Amino acid sequence: MKMLSTTEKGNEFRDTVLVLLEAAGFQCKSEIRADFKKADIVATRVDPFDGIQTTAIELKNLARNVSKADCQEFLIEYGRLVSQRTFSRAWLIAAKDISPDARALIEAVPNLRCFSMREFKRALLSFEPYLSDLADAYDRSSIEKYYISPQNVTGDDMETVIGDWAQSSSTTPIVIIGGYGQGKSTFAKHISAKLAKQILCGGNGRIPLLVPLGEIFDEQSVDGLVGKLLASQARVEGYHFKLFRELNRLGHFIIIFDGFDEMKHGMTPAIFTANFERLLSLNEGTAKLLFLGRDTVFHDAIEFRSVIEGKDLTRAGQFIPVPGKTQCRTETLKGFDVAEARDFVERYFPIAVHEARGKPEGSEFDAQWISNRLGFLLSGKFDELLSRPVHAQMLCQIATEPDLNLEKVSKFLLYDRFIHFLLHREVAKSGRFRGFSLDIRRRFNNMLAWWLWEQGGASTSSISVIPDALFQQAIGGTRHSFTVPALRRELIAGCLVIKDNSSVYFAHRSIQEFLVAEYLFENNLLKDEAPQSLRRTLRNLNPEIISFLIGWVQNSRSAKTTTADWFDLLKRTDARSIPLSGFDLFVQLKKLTASTFKVPSPWDVFIDYFLQAGATRFIVRKEALPWAKAELASKVLASEAGVASQLAESRQSVAASLLFWSLSARAAKSTADCNSLMEYMIACLFAREPVRTIWETVSESATKQLRLSAGESLPEGILFDCIARGAPKNGKITVDIERAALACTSAINVSFDLSDEFLKLNHAHASIDVNKVIKIVDQLTGKEASDVAKQFLNDPELRRRVISVSVRL
Secondary structure, eight states: OOOOOHHHHHHHHHHHHHHHHHHTTOEEEEEEEETTEEEEEEEEEEETTTEEEEEEEEEEOOSSOBOHHHHHHHHHHHHHHHHTTSSSEEEEEESSOBOHHHHHHHHTSTTEEEEEHHHHHHHHSOOHHHHHHHHHHHHHTTHHHHOOOOBBTTSOBHHHHHHHHHHSSOOOOEEEEOOTTSSHHHHHHHHHHHHHHHHHTTOOSOEEEEEEHHHHTTOSSHHHHHHIIIIIISOOTTOOHHHHHHHHHTTOEEEEEEOGGGGTTTOOHHHHHHHHHHHHTTOOTTOEEEEEEOGGGSSSHHHHHHHTSOEEEOTTSOEEEOTTOOOOEEEEBOOOOHHHHHHHHHHHHHHHHHHHHTOOTTSOOOHHHHHHHHHHHTSSTTTTGGGSHHHHHHHHHHTTSTTOOGGGOOHHHHHHHHHHHHHHHHHHSTTOOTTSOHHHHHHHHHHHHHHHHHTTSOSEEEGGGSOHHHHHHHHTTOOOOOOHHHHHHHHHHTSSSEEOSSEEEOSOHHHHHHHHHHHHHHTTTTTTSOTTHHHHHHHTOOHHHHHHHHHHHHTOTTHHHHHHHHHHHHHHSOOTTBOHHHHHHHHHHHHHHSOOOSSOOHHHHHHHHHHHHTSSSSOOOGGGHHHHHHHHHHHHTSOOOSOHHHHHHHHHHHHHHHHHHHHHHHHOSSHHHHHHHHHHHHHHHHTSHHHHHHHHHHTSOTTOOEEOOTTTOHHHHHHHHHBOSSOOBTTEEEEEHHHHHHHHHHHHTOOBOTTOTTOOOOOSEEEEEHHHHHHHHHHHHOHHHHHHHHHHHHOHHHHHTEEOOOOOO
């Protein structure tokens, strides 16, 4: 690296100050002579009260702190120019700190000021009120009294990890990954408040900016997002995005984006990636960016590494950096271990008791009862439940109820009771209208949770845009004397959301997810709406909501009836483009109740495959491959005998199995896996008895052709339609998997949303080994069938005589 000369360093320092001044609205000129003195910079700006103010600036780019002696010349020369009103004022800006004696000397003279570079940047954009608010909010929350610093999966203390990174020269953004309730937001608040307090106490660190993406990510640009936080909410004096960006480029901030997963809901992977890259556009110069969120927003490791690590997967299976893409460093949180969970409970439970009973912490209150209750909480019965900090906190709050039998608490019952517990406190507050029962207020909460969730998974909203109808539906026919505005205020006041004068938001996303599930369960998955609405509903489900829905079914007295209703609703829905992520609900229901449709349906086939795969994904895991092969063979090779209705069901079952295999091949992680799956599928089709009949017909003469019957020859139609027309090359022949999948979809009128974040299709074609296919056919049904497959695969002219017709059952 080239070493800069003293002059070059001075010019670089001057240019940095110039850029900041111009971004702050000053009109600047450099190297301006006035009388006997040449000022490094002259900056002019119109003050709303004092008019045009001209500031002369002297720069001291010393490698050491500025001493009293260094300031003598500035004091004499600029003191005279200011007193003569050549300039309105004069500033000395130093690269390093300024000694107390030097500062006292300069600032004793009217209109003379001195700043270190750090002080100058902070003076341009004042963050003291914002930092005070950060620190005060943290102190009011009492988090510090029970806070336990999380660790990453390798056992490193995350507070130390982030502290070291903040002090280092590294500008690589860090992404902290953790599941729901693992303390990500608490950690973000803690680290922000800690850094804020250091600065407020005179420290030299970066200014922390805490950006809650779940609350304010409705802006369409980075400057809008930052402006909403700093100008609208925090009211940072002097804010302008251009100035903010220059300060950020110079390493003035550490920007903490909390909840990047909360901006994903309702977005396609492409839109989410684009939005994430918008945030990464702030990674300029010596900026430091910290992100926190759930990893469930990513389809798989390939998407994760593309978005977070800036790497793409080559066809040969290598992850390579993409030029121009930011490569982030990842840290994954681990949950509480047993010792940490018990430590948290021991510290937090006494606080929760005193808060619940309205007594100040430290007062003498039921000390023996608290000790006994703690003994039970720490007995080991709840260790599994306590692995997530949010669960540990909720359990402590619920355990403050003296009559609660803690032995019967599960995750689902924990949330149910906690929400009841919170609402009971709201209803009991003075000034609440007693005519609105706890049930009414809970119904309003779950209606609001669902209404917000439908707005792209939002957790926050302006109060003014919440529909009046939502308030009216929540109270039903309950008598009251409220006007419409008063009714809105009353129900909002008793809601489980954080409120200010204009907006509401759910502070805990998991509580909102529980209430969304509650609303959907109470409304029978919106059975009374048009069946087509089920697709929209399923698109709004995530794993947590599905888990809570299963909890509602498990704790329902009408589980079988509810399950039957939901499967019936699926059957009556236009079954095209069902989101795979939401379809997992039906897979979990089958696992729970072992019942699905009253009559056989193609969905049964997919559910069985997904259950065996261990996930609602188009993937055939190695351990499930023998079962999957046997299942495909049994369906495809089954005898087509029986009455018409049984035949139709059998063909739908075959088409569904073929669609599962086709999509699994398309979604395979490697080309080899894709080819292997298609080799087995094509072999099963060639092993069918009707293929031998077709061969006998078309091999009678060179001009003989056969048009397959649309209603009776679906598997054969798919077989001859998807294999390439040409001869094998190097023993391989191409299969059009996409064409096969479309034929199956058309046949059964059932399909999945191919843009679903959980359905990533990597392959449109497969290259199958002819000899492998022939060998599999021989293993399935013998030499006669394998000989027919051999002739068809090696003779393109023979295949051309078979004319397939698109089919729909």
